[in-house]
Structure formats: C-alpha cells, structure tokens
Amino acid sequence: MDEKKLSYFEQYRDIIPQFDKFLESLKTPQPYWIRVNTLKISEEALINRLQRKGFVFEIFGELNAYRVVDMPVKHPGSTLEHSLGYYYVQDLASMVPVLALQSKKGDRVLDMCAAPGSKTTMIAEIMGNKGCIIANDANYRRLKSLAGNIERLGITNVIITNRDARNADFGVLFDRILIDAPCSGEGVFRKNPWGFRQITEREHRFLASNQKKMMKNAVRHLKDNGRIVYSTCTFSPTENESVVKYAVEKLNMRVVDVDVPVPHCEGVESWRSEDFSEIRRHVMRIYPHIVDTGGMFIAVLEKR
Amino acid sequence: MQFSRKDEFREYFVNKFGIPHEVMENYTFWQRGKKVWAFCGIPCTVEDVEILGIRALKISGDVKPSTVFLRVVGKYATRNVIDLNETDAMEFMKGKTIFGNFDAERGYVIVRCNKEALGCGFYTGEGIVSQIPKEYRIQDSWV
Numbered sequence: 482m483d484e485k486k487l488s489y490f491e492q493y494r495d496i497i498p499q500f501d502k503f504l505e506s507l508k509t510p511q512p513y514w515i516r517v518n519t520l521k522i523s524e525e526a527l528i529n530r531l532q533r534k535g536f537v538f539e540i541f542g543e544l545n546a547y548r549v550v551d552m553p554v555k556h557p558g559s560t561l562e563h564s565l566g567y568y569y570v571q572d573l574a575s576m577v578p579v580l581a582l583q584s585k586k587g588d589r590v591l592d593m594c595a596a597p598g599s600k601t602t603m604i605a606e607i608m609g610n611k612g613c614i615i616a617n618d619a620n621y622r623r624l625k626s627l628a629g630n631i632e633r634l635g636i637t638n639v640i641i642t643n644r645d646a647r648n649a650d651f652g653v654l655f656d657r658i659l660i661d662a663p664c665s666g667e668g669v670f671r672k673n674p675w676g677f678r679q680i681t682e683r684e685h686r687f688l689a690s691n692q693k694k695m696m697k698n699a700v701r702h703l704k705d706n707g708r709i710v711y712s713t714c715t716f717s718p719t720e721n722e723s724v725v726k727y728a729v730e731k732l733n734m735r736v737v738d739v740d741v742p743v744p745h746c747e748g749v750e751s752w753r754s755e756d757f758s759e760i761r762r763h764v765m766r767i768y769p770h771i772v773d774t775g776g777m778f779i780a781v782l783e784k785r
Numbered sequence: 786m787q788f789s790r791k792d793e794f795r796e797y798f799v800n801k802f803g804i805p806h807e808v809m810e811n812y813t814f815w816q817r818g819k820k821v822w823a824f825c826g827i828p829c830t831v832e833d834v835e836i837l838g839i840r841a842l843k844i845s846g847d848v849k850p851s852t853v854f855l856r857v858v859g860k861y862a863t864r865n866v867i868d869l870n871e872t873d874a875m876e877f878m879k880g881k882t883i884f885g886n887f888d889a890e891r892g893y894v895i896v897r898c899n900k901e902a903l904g905c906g907f908y909t910g911e912g913i914v915s916q917i918p919k920e921y922r923i924q925d926s927w928v
C-alpha cells in the first residue's frame with residue numbers, strides 16, 4: 482500500500498475513533514456484498530442457487546445483505562442470476578441511507594443523484610414497485626448505467642430525469658428525498674486505492690457549497706411531513722456535519738434519530754473551528770474498521 | 786420528445802402471449818417515437834423526463850417486445866412461450882440459436898427455463914434466434 486496515500490488520512494486522526502485500526506483497514510481490499518432483488522426471487526432461493534455454484538456468503542443479521550466470502554468467478558456479477566437481475570452487488574454501507582429513508586409503498590420519492598442506481602433500485606424494491614420514484618442525475622452519460630440497472634432488476638416505478646439537483650424544479654412535492662451527494666469519495670478508498678486522489682480543503686469546501694445547494698433545493702421539494710436523507714461516501718466533516726448544520730440553522734430542518742441495524746458512530750464534535758455539538762449525536766458515520774465495508778455518512782432530516 | 790400515454794399496447798401482451806388482463810392492468814404504456822415503455826405506479830411527472838419505467842416494445846417495422854419487460858411479465862404467459870432445458874437455456878443466454886421445432890407461432894416468443902423468463906427469442910419454424918441484448922448475454926467463463 483502506498484504510505485503516502487494513506488498519510489492523507491492523518492488529518493482525521495483526532496476525529497475517527499480507533500484511528501490506527503482505521504488506517505490498517507484501509508490497507509485491506511473491500512469485500513463484495515450483494516443484495517437480493519426480492520422483486521424477482523426470494524433471498525433463500527437465490528442464496529441456495531449461488532451456493533450450489535460455489536459461492537460462500539456471510540449473512541448480515543436480519544438484513545438482505547450478504548458478504549461474499551468466496552466465489553468461483555473473478556467478479557460476483559459473472560453469473561446467469563446476475564444477468565437475470567436477481568441480485569445487485571452493493572456495499573453494505575451504501576444500503577444504510579435507503580434503510581434510513583424508510584420509504585413506504587405508495588410514496589413519491591426523489592433520488593436527486595441517482596446514477597448508477599444502487600440506492601434507487603433498493604428503494605424500488607422496498608416499495609414493491611409501487612408509488613413513484615424520480616431518479617435524477619446531472620450526468621447524461623451515467624443515465625445509461627442507471628437505466629440499465631433499473632431494467633435488469635425489472636423495476637417499473639422509476640422515472641429518470643437529467644437535471645441539476647442544485648436548482649432544478651421537479652414540479653411536485655415528495656414524501657422522501659435522498660441526496661446521495663457527489664463528494665470527495667474518501668470512503669471508497671479501499672475499493673480503488675489506485676484511483677484515489679488527495680483532496681484539498683478548498684475542494685472539500687467547493688463540494689460542500691454544491692451539497693448545500695442540493696440540500697436547499699431538496700427542502701423546497703419536501704412535503705411538510707416528509708423526510709430527507711443526506712448521505713456521502715466521504716469522511717470530511719466539511720462535506721458532512723457542516724452541510725447538516727447548514728440545513729438545521731438556515732433551512733429550518735431538524736435532524737432525527739433513526740434506528741439502522743448496521744453498527745455506526747456518532748458525528749464529529751468540531752472541525753476547523755466549526756462546532757457540531759448540537760447535531761453530532763443524531764448523525765451516523767460508518768467506518769471500515771467497525772464493519773467490513775466502505776465509509777459512509779448519513780443524516781435524516783425533517784421539517785421543524 | 787415527450788412521452789404520450791398509449792395503454793392500447795397492453796393488448797399486444799394479452800393477445801400474443803396470453804398474459805392475463807389483470808396482470809397487464811398494473812402497467813400504463815408510454816410511447817416516444819418508435820419505442821414504448823411500461824410503467825407501474827403513479828406517474829407523478831411525465832414532462833421533460835428521459836425515461837419512464839421500463840422498455841416494453843420497439844415498433845419500428847414489426848412490433849418487438851423487450852427482453853427486460855418479458856422478464857417481468859413472462860411468467861404469466863400462456864401462448865408463444867417456449868420452455869428450454871437448462872443446457873439449451875445457457876446457450877440461448879449466450880446469444881446462440883437453438884434449433885428444433887417448438888409449439889409456437891413464427892415470430893417473437895418468450896423463452897423460459899424452469900418457469901423463469903429468460904427473455905425474447907425469434908422463432909423461425911426451425912429454431913429460436915436469441916434476441917438477448919449484448920449486455921445481458923452470459924459469457925463462457927461465467928457460472
């Protein structure tokens with residue numbers, strides 16, 4: 482492992498619990514997790530089929546999340562069952578924002594930054610293909626993979642749009658809005674350490690200013706009793722707690738506690754002289770040394 | 786180009802494949818140019834959208850059903866549906882033609898194996914030409 486790349490994370494020594502263990506975890510490759518597409522097949526039936534083909538899984542509690550311990554192919558998607566849309570390769574941490582969203586069958590949901598659709602397809606599955614999901618992404622080229630995944634999984638309640646989540650008018654109000662924001666991606670380091678690029682604080686702040694615009698636009702589209710889930714796959718508090726604090730202080734939102742069955746930590750107390758003591762207990766940070774996943778930040782917001 | 790609602794395309798699936806009305810009524814159909822999409826749920830906005838639901842039909846020249854939608858409703862089909870054994874099914878999924886006489890009209894058919902809909906085939910009377918799109922074909926190294 483490139484020590485120089487790892488040294489980038491030293492800036493978080495004081496805010497990430499058991500930091501040395503965290504650094505060690507970054508040196509190990511991230512395992513694959515899969516989620517069964519229960520719109521097409523039961524968990525038991527699919528897992529049995531894949532086990533018969535030589536896959537070995539570790540089951541995660543009661544969740545529809547299976548860690549691939551061993552497999553007879555190079556990539557977990559190289560199977561007939563994957564082509565038929567019976568499962569989706571998705572990191573456990575990336576399932577948590579959807580679990581926190583708690584969408585219901587008839588809901589109207591907006592997924593502001595949806596491509597390639599890991600979370601969209603999971604939301605659709607939870608909603609049993611009912612209601613309506615608008616899956617939006619500003620990057621036209623990425624819509625192809627989003628549409629491809631939706632089709633492969635046989636999802637029929639999604640409408641795809643190609644707008645800028647910072648200012649687009651989606652024309653209706655929503656029960657649930659997911660902002661899985663574009664971020665610096667520090668939490669996916671284990672997945673692709675070669676591609677990781679060091680980020681300056683200036684870049685974090687630039688990303689945060691976009692994330693705040695998306696938050697503001699999400700609030701504008703939220704029903705009074707609706708819920709926003711804000712998530713990133715990065716550790717930088719500038720892109721996480723700071724954005725949530727903005728929603729609380731400037732947009733009249735409150736952070737609500739939601740139970741999710743994946744071990745997580747509280748938010749950070751302060752960062753670069755910004756204080757987060759008001760919100761930190763209500764936000765969730767998922768770390769690779771606590772569960773064998775990527776990193777993730779999740780906050781659930783409702784109108785005050 | 787905008788989508789316009791054309792629920793009459795439901796009948797294609799009822800007439801050609803014997804899929805019950807009750808199943809097809811879950812879907813609304815939306816045309817844009819030479820393609821038709823199927824959507825279930827409440828279409829909360831249809832203006833200025835890129836995609837609405839899932840591709841169901843291509844209507845340039847002949848009417849061709851999509852593999853992805855046949856995989857959704859194909860299990861309910863009672864006509865023009867061909868059940869393959871597992872060996873032939875894997876070949877079909879690789880994009881190969883399966884030769885033989887089957888109980889179906891010439892034209893597009895639903896291909897299944899162990900009751901699972903694999904997708905669209907074209908029955909010539911002498912064999913089934915796989916219509917599985919490239920991105921869904923399986924490779925020799927797969928399991």
Ligand SMILES: C[S@@+](CC[C@H](N)C(=O)[O-])C[C@H]1O[C@@H](n2cnc3c(N)ncnc32)[C@H](O)[C@@H]1O
Pocket residue numbers: 575593594595596597598599600601617618619620623644645646647661662663664
């Ligand atoms: C973290 S990824 C989303 C991953 C996706 N939610 C999933 O689970 O598969 C962030 C996405 O935001 C999109 N994006 C970037 N800027 C955007 C903007 N201004 N409006 C909407 N989407 C944007 C990117 O194209 C990218 O696909």
